[in-house]
Amino acid sequence: MIFSITARRLISYDSSRSDGKLWKQFDAFLQGLLAFPLYVPGTAFYKCMQGRKNVMKILQEMLNERKKETHRESVDFIDLLINDMKEKNTIMNEKIALDLLFLLLFAGFETTSSGITAALKFLADDPKALQELIVIHEALRLANIAPLMFRKAIEEVHIKGYTLPKGSKIMVNPSSIHLDPTVYKDPTVFNPWRWKDTTEPAGGSSKEFMAFGGGLRLCVGADFAKLQMAIFLHCLVTKYRWK
Numbered sequence: 001m002i003f004s005i006t007a008r009r010l011i012s013y014d015s016s017r018s019d020g021k022l023w024k025q026f027d028a029f030l031q032g033l034l035a036f037p038l039y040v041p042g043t044a045f046y047k048c049m050q051g052r053k054n055v056m057k058i059l060q061e062m063l064n065e066r067k068k069e070t071h072r073e074s075v076d077f078i079d080l081l082i083n084d085m086k087e088k089n090t091i092m093n094e095k096i097a098l099d100l101l102f103l104l105l106f107a108g109f110e111t112t113s114s115g116i117t118a119a120l121k122f123l124a125d126d127p128k129a130l131q132e133l134i135v136i137h138e139a140l141r142l143a144n145i146a147p148l149m150f151r152k153a154i155e156e157v158h159i160k161g162y163t164l165p166k167g168s169k170i171m172v173n174p175s176s177i178h179l180d181p182t183v184y185k186d187p188t189v190f191n192p193w194r195w196k197d198t199t200e201p202a203g204g205s206s207k208e209f210m211a212f213g214g215g216l217r218l219c220v221g222a223d224f225a226k227l228q229m230a231i232f233l234h235c236l237v238t239k240y241r242w243k
């Protein structure tokens with residue numbers, strides 16, 4: 001469902017008319033994403049690399065076709081990219097456009113679908129929470145969908161008595177905050193009500209909540225992801241009996 005919605009907005013993908021090829025290749029990419037990097041036919045990593053290559057090929061074909069079109073009714077992300085490429089003094093080119101399409105297909109799908117899965121798992125364990133669906137932040141805090149973020153120190157950094165030399169690669173681990181008992185009481189307990197009195201603006205991030213990262217690279221899809229999760233949960237509890 002999430003792939004279809006996201007891909008429809010990005011590339012006018014119609015899952016009911018598709019032959020499933022795009023999804024198949026994309027899924028091959030996802031399956032090997034964290035696999036041991038052994039580039040030999042048959043390994044998950046090899047299939048992942050092939051999946052990426054094939055998805056890029058499909059996207060390239062779509063872009064070529066689209067560039068030939070003179071008139072289109074609806075506008076999707078490919079159209080916006082093509083318009084960008086036509087601008088004077090633009091940094092947009094075909095390579096960046098294809099990379100962006102791939103990135104957004106990935107970022108828009110894998111994250112939100114894992115978030116929904118986590119919310120369902122925690123809801124299953126606590127049916128009371130179904131009555132008050134303030135669950136999305138809590139599910140994301142506990143599940144830590146994006147377990148790591150990477151940064152590079154562009155200058156020497158001094159922090160809490162430590163010195164990080166210029167050029168250091170830094171791995172930020174949000175779960176060390178999200179599961180810190182001095183920040184969240186009983187941090188391993190699924191307790192959506194803990195968010196009831198929060199003053200934090202919806203969609204925001206803070207030093208205590210960084211499921212969507214923070215600062216300059218704050219997730220651009222945070223509100224979109226939460227909207228989709230909320231719609232999914234709304235349909236689930238209003239249209240289905242679920243246990």
Ligand code: HEM
Nearest residue numbers: 107108111112115145146149211212213217219220221225
């Ligand atoms: C539950 C769902 C999601 C979670 C937990 C999540 C998490 C994150 C995190 C932690 C970052 C920061 C990475 C860093 O600082 O290195 C990030 C960045 C990003 N996210 Fe998401 N994301 C979600 C959904 C989405 C969706 C739906 C989209 C697009 C449709 C999206 C697009 C992006 C993009 C493009 C960036 C990079 C922003 C930049 O570097 O300026 N994400 N996301």
